[in-house]
Amino acid sequence: xxxxxxxxxxxxxxxxxxxxxxxxxxxxxxxxxxxxxxxxxxxxxxxxxxxxxxxxxxxxxxxxxxxxxxxxxxxxxxxxxxxxxxxxxxxxxxxxxxxxxxxxxxxxxxxxxxxxxx
Amino acid sequence: xxxxxxxxxxxxxxxxxxxxxxxxxxxxxxxxxxxxxxxxxxxxxxxxxxxxxxxxxxxxxxxxxxxxxxxxxxxxxxxxxxxxxxxxxxxxxxxxxxxxxxxxxxxxxxxxxx
Numbered sequence: 001x002x003x004x005x006x007x008x009x010x011x012x013x014x015x016x017x018x019x020x021x022x023x024x025x026x027x028x029x030x031x032x033x034x035x036x037x038x039x040x041x042x043x044x045x046x047x048x049x050x051x052x053x054x055x056x057x058x059x060x061x062x063x064x065x066x067x068x069x070x071x072x073x074x075x076x077x078x079x080x081x082x083x084x085x086x087x088x089x090x091x092x093x094x095x096x097x098x099x100x101x102x103x104x105x106x107x108x109x110x111x112x113x114x115x116x117x118x
Numbered sequence: 119x120x121x122x123x124x125x126x127x128x129x130x131x132x133x134x135x136x137x138x139x140x141x142x143x144x145x146x147x148x149x150x151x152x153x154x155x156x157x158x159x160x161x162x163x164x165x166x167x168x169x170x171x172x173x174x175x176x177x178x179x180x181x182x183x184x185x186x187x188x189x190x191x192x193x194x195x196x197x198x199x200x201x202x203x204x205x206x207x208x209x210x211x212x213x214x215x216x217x218x219x220x221x222x223x224x225x226x227x228x229x230x231x232x
Contacts, residue, residue, distance in 0.1 A: 004161075035222075042124070042207055042222040043162070058219065090161050106152075107220065109161030 001026050004110035006091050012116045013081040021076040021113050023091030030096040032074040033058070033107065034066065036087040043090065049074055050096070081117045089113045121145055122210050124223030131198055131230055139193045139226045141208035146189070148210040152220070153182065153193050156205045165206070166193075198230045 007022045025032065033048040035058075045058030049068040063085060065077040074093075078085060092107040123142045131137045141151075152167035168175045168182040168191065175182045179196040195202055208223040 033220075040127075040224055042224040043220075044222070045219060048219070059221075092161070106164040106167075109163065111159070111161055 003027065004091055004093055004108050006089075006110040006113050008113060009111070010114050012118065013078075014118055015082060017081050018077070018079050019081065021078075021089055021091075021115070023074045023076065023110060024072050025074075025091075025093040025108070026072065027093065027095070027108070028071060029093035029108070030071070031107075032068065032091065032093045034064070034074070034076045035090045035092065036060065036085075037090060037112075038087050046076065046089075078115075083117045085115065086117045087115060089115060121221045122208060122223045124208050124226060126226060127224070128227040129229070131228070133199060133230055133232050135198050135230070137195050137198055137202075137228055137230075139206055139208070139228070140190065141192065141210075141223050142188075142190045143210050144189065145210070145212070147212045148221075150211045151182070151184065151191050152209050153180075154207045154209065154222075156207065156225075162207060195228075198228075200230050200232055203228055203230050 004025045030051045034046040035043040037043045044060045046060055046064050047066040049055045052068050052071050055066050068074050090112050091110040094107045125140050129137050153165045154162035155165045156162040166177045166180050168184050170186050173184050181194040184191045205225045205227045207225050209220045211220045
């Protein structure tokens, strides 16, 4: 299994440009998420999906769109890039969990996309 | 507003030392507390996790201590090694088995010198 893959690894955009960050997983995981990581801020949830056709907002959704047409793919769209969106973006996935005491619900993270908006 | 507060921001120890990273939370509805480890240029990876019905969990050299009344939890790394040098994030969530709303701390950069 390739796990969670993200493309591109690096991207530079000008203010106002649009682009799509790609995320794919081959583990048949129902849940997928997008986070951004900024210095001193930790990781913050942008959007997440609990299955194909179902998405919801996280902590910092403004300026980003998502859709989930297949189980495997969860692209993140920036409609009009702003310098405040300069960050490292991580996609994550995990299987749907059934509650069991002591279980860990591990999210598997991709390698990240470093985005710079000038 | 940071719902999970993590300290210290950075930590330097000698090999064999026991670094301790602390996290505090406010929301008593949190019921799942994982720790993630991240190496430079990589995505975070789950290290160990705990639920509030236990006060301690050990996995190898890594231990989580949990104090429900104080709303605090901490990561201890026994016999630390240079290979443990990484950034560590605590996190918390509610009903983690059916949601992905993990709230992360701000991270602690650990350096272990030989």
